[in-house]
Every structure is written in structure tokens, then in C-alpha cells.
Amino acid sequence: MIFKVFAKEELRSFFDTLASSNKVVGPVGIGKDRHGDTLFAFEDVDRFGDLRLDYTTTRLPAKRFFLPFRESMASFSLEKGDWKKDISYNIDRPHIFFGLHPCDINALNKLDKVLLGSAYPMPYYAVKRKNMFIIGIDCTPQPYCFCRSMGSDTALHGFDMFLTDLGDRYFVEILSDSAYNLLKNIRTSDPVEGDHVHYMKVVSEKTRKFVTRVDTTDLTKILDMEFQSDVWKQWGDRCLGCGTCANVCPTCYCYNVDESVDISLQRATKDKMLYSCTVIDFAQVAGGHNFRPERHSRLKYRYYHKHRGFVEAYEESLCVGCGRCGESCLAGITVPEVIASVRGEEV
Amino acid sequence: MDSGRQQSRTYLGVPLFRPRVGFFELSSCEGCQLQLLNNEATLLDFLSLVEVVNFREAMKERSEDYEIAFVEGSVTREDEIERLRKIRENAGILVAFGSCACFGGVNQLKNRFSLDWVKNEVYGNSPIKTDFVRPLEAVVKVDLKIFGCPVKKEEVEKIITHIALGQEVVHHKYPVCMECKANENVCLFDIGEPCLGPVTRGGCDSWCPTNRAGCWGCRGPAEDANLEQMEKIMKENGFSPDTILDRIECFGGFSVYAEKLRKDLGDSR
Numbered sequence: 001m002i003f004k005v006f007a008k009e010e011l012r013s014f015f016d017t018l019a020s021s022n023k024v025v026g027p028v029g030i031g032k033d034r035h036g037d038t039l040f041a042f043e044d045v046d047r048f049g050d051l052r053l054d055y056t057t058t059r060l061p062a063k064r065f066f067l068p069f070r071e072s073m074a075s076f077s078l079e080k081g082d083w084k085k086d087i088s089y090n091i092d093r094p095h096i097f098f099g100l101h102p103c104d105i106n107a108l109n110k111l112d113k114v115l116l117g118s119a120y121p122m123p124y125y126a127v128k129r130k131n132m133f134i135i136g137i138d139c140t141p142q143p144y145c146f147c148r149s150m151g152s153d154t155a156l157h158g159f160d161m162f163l164t165d166l167g168d169r170y171f172v173e174i175l176s177d178s179a180y181n182l183l184k185n186i187r188t189s190d191p192v193e194g195d196h197v198h199y200m201k202v203v204s205e206k207t208r209k210f211v212t213r214v215d216t217t218d219l220t221k222i223l224d225m226e227f228q229s230d231v232w233k234q235w236g237d238r239c240l241g242c243g244t245c246a247n248v249c250p251t252c253y254c255y256n257v258d259e260s261v262d263i264s265l266q267r268a269t270k271d272k273m274l275y276s277c278t279v280i281d282f283a284q285v286a287g288g289h290n291f292r293p294e295r296h297s298r299l300k301y302r303y304y305h306k307h308r309g310f311v312e313a314y315e316e317s318l319c320v321g322c323g324r325c326g327e328s329c330l331a332g333i334t335v336p337e338v339i340a341s342v343r344g345e346e347v
Numbered sequence: 348m349d350s351g352r353q354q355s356r357t358y359l360g361v362p363l364f365r366p367r368v369g370f371f372e373l374s375s376c377e378g379c380q381l382q383l384l385n386n387e388a389t390l391l392d393f394l395s396l397v398e399v400v401n402f403r404e405a406m407k408e409r410s411e412d413y414e415i416a417f418v419e420g421s422v423t424r425e426d427e428i429e430r431l432r433k434i435r436e437n438a439g440i441l442v443a444f445g446s447c448a449c450f451g452g453v454n455q456l457k458n459r460f461s462l463d464w465v466k467n468e469v470y471g472n473s474p475i476k477t478d479f480v481r482p483l484e485a486v487v488k489v490d491l492k493i494f495g496c497p498v499k500k501e502e503v504e505k506i507i508t509h510i511a512l513g514q515e516v517v518h519h520k521y522p523v524c525m526e527c528k529a530n531e532n533v534c535l536f537d538i539g540e541p542c543l544g545p546v547t548r549g550g551c552d553s554w555c556p557t558n559r560a561g562c563w564g565c566r567g568p569a570e571d572a573n574l575e576q577m578e579k580i581m582k583e584n585g586f587s588p589d590t591i592l593d594r595i596e597c598f599g600g601f602s603v604y605a606e607k608l609r610k611d612l613g614d615s616r
């Protein structure tokens with residue numbers, strides 16, 4: 001692993017170098033909420049000044065750029081008695097992600113396991129994922145963040161370079177040759193012992209700021225034991241079945257496919273839309289049978305996929321602890337509270 | 348509009364069923380029918396899929412010979428009951444077209460008041476026949492509902508295409524929030540506005556929230572809508588019971604729940 005440091009002013013020219021010939025996506029402010037706090041989102045960014053590298057958590061994750069909410073998988077057209085099929089992976093150039101927090105980088109690594117690592121990789125995701133340059137950046141834990149409990153508070157791979165704010169300079173961890181070569185465009189230097197000390201201080205300060213914890217000890221077993229627990233019913237009574245939790249989750253990848261013929265009868269499209277296991281017809285199969293008609297059973301399975309099934313398959317959970325689902329859930333259903341209740345802890 | 352006696356279309360070499368359709372309106376604003384005429388780009392395609400034999404909004408000729416009747420509006424008068432029964436007799440398939448036809452729509456708001464008071468308030472002394480507002484299904488059997496105030500033309504076109512191709516028409520069962528998130532909107536609750544999106548049937552592509560206005564539930568309840576929780580959320584977000592009631596009862600889709608809520612409120616007011 002290669003480490004460098006560079007003065008903060010250099011970041012602007014680094015951005016300009018990248019933005020001159022690439023599409024850059026980064027955190028920006030998109031308005032204020034009713035408490036006067038800034039709402040953040042990942043958007044295309046042209047000017048360095050628009051970036052908000054001090055952002056907390058975006059409401060929606062960056063997945064809209066590699067797992068769009070809606071995406072055309074194929075289109076068909078009838079021409080002169082014959083038909084033609086067009087497939088587009090819906091990306092025309094690489095994306096540069098300028099400032100992803102560790103949770104969101106870890107989310108990509110988890111998505112890779114399913115969407116790239118399975119027997120049938122998903123080309124729509126793969127093409128976008130393979131054409132990314134990721135600049136990670138450290139963050140300040142918010143009251144709802146529990147990434148540390150999920151082992152996602154640091155990213156070990158899945159990025160090109162990672163920035164840590166040392167006050168007047170950035171400490172940068174370099175993982176790819178493209179990052180190494182691109183950094184030649186700005187003035188960097190090798191870190192000295194003082195930088196290492198500073199870095200470690202920043203990291204331990206960050207660690208102390210976590211206020212929310214999730215106890216994952218033996219969680220797969222406990223979930224097994226508590227399958228019939230009453231707490232599921234209680235959470236189910238609150239759940240709206242609105243699907244928001246999966247939509248805002250950086251690791252949820254489920255989707256529905258819809259085939260439709262255009263009213264001209266000359267064209268048809270096959271579209272995918274991200275779906276959620278909490279939605280009423282998620283487990284409805286051909287013939288009409290619904291395996292999970294009740295809200296509590298759907299909500300429960302969301303937790304079983306993330307904290308039990310996925311752990312058994314990949315030895316890690318499908319939750320990075322970003323807290324987005326809880327922040328967006330109008331019914332106030334949060335992962336730390338649900339898990340604590342299943343464990344029989346006071347909530 | 349010229350219904351045109353075109354040859355039936357084929358799809359992948361198979362001749363299609365080109366139904367004769369009629370459009371009718373009871374008590375309504377005719378906005379739903381207008382939605383259809385609005386889309387000039389696809390109007391011709393629409394007309395090649397169906398043979399329109401009755402459409403007062405767009406043509407002079409009338410015929411009682413149709414297979415599918417799209418009925419807009421709610422039932423508010425005695426003579427409308429007769430007309431509706433007649434349409435039902437003529438049509439193989441009767442479609443409740445828009446929220447007035449499906450649930451009574453905005454019109455049903457008057458059911459809360461005494462008929463005499465309403466008549467007097469709206470029409471003064473002029474003699475007018477008006478009764479309680481009912482959805483079509485209170486009078487005749489309805490085969491298909493197309494929700495929305497107004498209906499969404501893209502959805503209607505999709506349904507027509509499905510009918511022409513002999514495919515099952517399936518409504519979205521999920522609530523508006525699904526589409527709202529797909530449209531990457533900021534949730535209105537985040538900015539302090541009320542919204543019925545979590546309990547309202549999707550399919551409008553989150554029309555109102557995308558335009559920064561909270562949902563009023565015009566498409567009626569989503570399947571498995573959790574209204575008790577919706578009520579709590581509205582309260583927690585500082586909206587008065589009247590704000591909730593106004594929205595819940597606006598289009599008639601949540602009538603059972605609205606009635607309960609109104610009673611609860613009446614008791615506590």
C-alpha cells in the first residue's frame with residue numbers, strides 16, 4: 001500500500017484534471033430539511049466548489065449510478081416483417097466517484113459478491129462497476145451510523161484512493177495504478193512520522209464518536225431461534241410496506257422486470273425496477289400465491305436476508321450500518337432497534 | 348375524431364381483437380376523457396387498437412353497439428342509474444374510468460352534508476335533482492377499474508394495449524413511495540409537508556410528490572395499506588387530525604377508514 005500526503009489546495013486542481021475529461025459524481029447539498037439541516041445527494045458535479053466533502057450521509061445512496069432505480073434491459077422493434085433486439089448497458093463513459101464514505105465503498109464490495117461473483121454476473125452492473133474510479137473520504141459518525149458494528153467503518157479495498165483529512169492536508173491511501181499516475185498531476189509528498197501520528201489520532205477520534213451500536217454476536221443463531229418471536233409482529237404493525245428501506249439501502253439489489261409492448265405495437269421494452277422485499281407482492285409467484293402476505297413476515301425476511309442468509313453465504317452481513325433505512329423510514333423502524341428487540345434487549 | 352373503419356391490426360402475424368369501445372360520463376369533470384385526447388402523438392395508435400363508437404368529448408356519431416364501455420364519473424342522479432344500467436346491458440366489459448367512477452371521487456365529499464343544505468349552497472333555489480354520490484359498483488358490476496384523478500394517459504394506453512393483446516391487466520399493488528423513491532425525490536415529510544404516498548396505490552409515477560406536492564390519495568389505497576400507522580405518522584409530524592381527514596376523504600378511495608376517523612374525531616372534538 002502506498003501513502004502520500006498533499007496540501008488541501010491541491011485537491012481542486014486534482015478535481016479539475018479529472019473533471020476535464022470525465023464525468024464526476026460527488027456529494028452536493030440539495031436543500032434544507034424542516035430542521036434546517038442540509039440534505040445531501042450524489043449528483044454530477046462540474047465545479048469543485050459545488051462539492052460538499054464535509055457531507056454527512058446522502059438520503060439516497062450512490063447506487064443510482066450503478067444500479068439505477070429504473071433501467072431498460074432490452075428493447076425490441078419490428079421492422080419490415082423482422083424484429084430487432086437492442087441491448088444497452090446504459091453507460092457511455094466511466095464515472096469518477098469523488099468522495100465516497102467507507103460504508104458506501106463497502107456496500108459496493110458486497111454488491112460485487114452477488115452481482116459479479118455469482119454464476120451469472122449481471123452485465124448491467126458489471127459494465128458500470130468496471131468503469132469506475134473511486135475516491136474515498138473519511139467521515140464523522142452521525143447519531144444513526146453503526147457501520148463500526150458491521151465492520152464497515154473502514155474500507156480495505158474497492159476504491160482507487162482514499163482521503164483522510166489531517167487539517168491542512170490530506171493523507172491519501174493509494175490502491176490503484178491509475179490513482180498513482182493521476183496523482184502525479186499534483187504536488188504530493190511522502191508522509192513523515194508526524195503525519196502517521198496525526199492520522200492515527202484522527203482515526204481514534206472518529207472511533208470514539210460512534211453512539212449507536214448493534215450487537216452482532218451470534219446474530220445468525222439468535223435470528224434462527226427467534227423466528228417466531230412476537231417482536232416481529234410488533235414491528236410489522238408499524239411497517240407501511242412502502243419499500244423505502246430497500247430503495248435507500250446501498251446494498252439492496254432486488255428488482256422486478258416488466259415487459260411491455262408499446263401502443264404502436266411496433267416496439268417493446270424490457271425494463272427493470274428496483275423492488276423491495278417489504279412490498280406486498282414481493283413474494284407473490286405465478287398463479288397468485290403470496291408466500292408473505294403479512295407485513296411482519298416481509299419485514300422479518302428483510303432482516304433475515306441481511307443478517308442471516310447473507311452471513312451464512314458470505315460470512316458477512318448485507319448491511320453496512322449506514323443508517324439510511326432508519327433515517328428514511330416514516331414509521332421509525334431502525335436496524336439497531338429491531339435487532340436489539342430480537343435479542344431481547346430493552347429498546 | 349374519426350373512429351375510422353380500419354382493418355384490425357396484427358401483432359406478430361396474429362390478427363388482434365379490435366374492440367368497439369364507448370366512452371360515457373356521469374357526474375364528472377370529463378378530465379379523465381380529456382387525458383386520452385391529450386396525447387396526440389399516440390392517439391392514432393390508440394384508434395387503431397380500438398374502434399371508438401361513442402365519445403361525446405370528441406365525436407358526433409353515437410352507437411349503442413360496443414364491447415367495452417369506459418364510464419367516467421360517479422352516480423348522483425336517478426336518471427344516471429338508468430343510463431348506467433343500460434350501458435352495463437350493452438357492454439361486455441364495463442370499465443370504471445377514473446376515481447369518480449371507482450370511488451365517487453371529489454364529488455362524494457358532499458355526502459358528509461345534508462342533501463338539502465348542499466343543494467341550497469350550490470344551486471340556490473333552482474330546482475335540481477341530486478342524490479348521494481356513489482361509485483359505479485354501488486349500482487352495477489364493474490369489470491375493471493382505472494384509478495386516478497385524472498387517470499394517467501400512459502397507464503390507460505398500457506391497459507388498452509394489454510386488452511388488445513389479450514394480456515391480463517394488473518395494477519400496481521405497492522404504494523406511491525416506491526415510485527417517489529425511484530424518481531429520487533426528497534420526501535415531503537423531510538421538508539415538513541404531509542403526504543399520503545405511503546398508503547396510496549402507485550401507478551401515477553408519484554405525480555404529485557415529484558412536483559413537490561404531497562399525495563392526496565386520488566388512486567385509493569395500496570394493497571395492505573397501513574392506515575393506522577399513517578395516522579400516527581401524520582400526528583408525529585405535527586399535522587392536525589383535520590389535515591389527515593381532509594386528505595383521506597378527498598377522493599373516496601379510503602371511505603371506510605375516513606368514516607371511522609371522522610367518528611373518532613367527532614367524539615373527541
Ligand code: SF4
Pocket residue numbers: 238239240241242243244245246278299325328329330331332333
Ligand atoms: S420498514 Fe419502514 S421504510 Fe421499510 S417498508 Fe416498513 S415502513 Fe417502509
Ligand code: SF4
Pocket residue numbers: 245248249250251252306318319320321322323324325326335
Ligand atoms: S439495511 Fe439500512 S443501515 Fe444497513 S446498509 Fe441498508 S440502509 Fe444502511
Ligand code: SF4
Pocket residue numbers: 246251252253254275276277278301302303305306
Ligand atoms: S431481499 Fe430485501 S433486504 Fe434483501 S436485497 Fe432484496 S430488497 Fe434488500
Ligand code: SF4
Pocket residue numbers: 523524525527528532533534535536542543544545553556561562
Ligand atoms: S414524498 Fe410521499 S410518496 Fe414520496 S417518499 Fe415521502 S411519503 Fe412517500
Ligand code: SF4
Pocket residue numbers: 495496523547548551552553554555556561562563564565566567
Ligand atoms: S400522487 Fe397521489 S394524489 Fe397525486 S396523482 Fe398520484 S395518487 Fe393521485
